[in-house]
Amino acid sequence: MGFRAVLATLLSVLLVYVPVVPAASPAVVGKISTKGRTTVNGTLVPEEATVFAGDRIATDKETAAGLSLPGGDQVFLPSLSAAQIKRIDDQVAVVLERGALAVVNRSAQPVIVEVNGVRVRASGTSGAIYEVAVNGTSLKVMARKGTAVVKASDRTVEVKEGTTLDATAPQGPVGAGGVGPIWTAVLVSSTAAGFTGLGLGIKAVKRPAPDNCVVVSPNSIKCP
16 A cells, blocks of 8 residues: 555544534623522523523513622622623623613623613722613613713713713614714712612622622622
């Protein structure tokens, strides 16, 4: 058998026995804990589960769910809310589709909230707590502690501690840079109740090394 024939035989054997490399699994984003009925991609999840980039989370009536993310950030969804988790470069983003959410920010790379074509995030790295609610084109952002920054294609609005942004933003595709315009925007004093009804306390970020906040019932969160 000539050299070419031997080489061809070896290549054939290698092609047969080379193992198939499995497709990379989606990146793990964090953990979800829930009280009540929460679905991930349409499937009911237990009280604790792992979430991945691309997962869609939806809460039923009398339900609350909490996401624990890298760096210590947490996101909480009250009843009848829906959001999708994704990554923008190296950062975690939560796309709020329906209802409301609350963010406890502790990390140097704050989680991004996308809603109605705008982006919301904490300002700086000193820690912040804010809530976001959407109803059609109506958008509300309330800063409980620190400052939340709302970025649209036509403006950037800083929502200072103790104030609420009451705005309207068009639904549909976002514009250049991943954001769209805000039609109207008014800053007003915040109400104590907030949008989520989950009773977030600002002590969640005030201490040097606070424990994670925990969903203890469909209507409350405990922040040790």
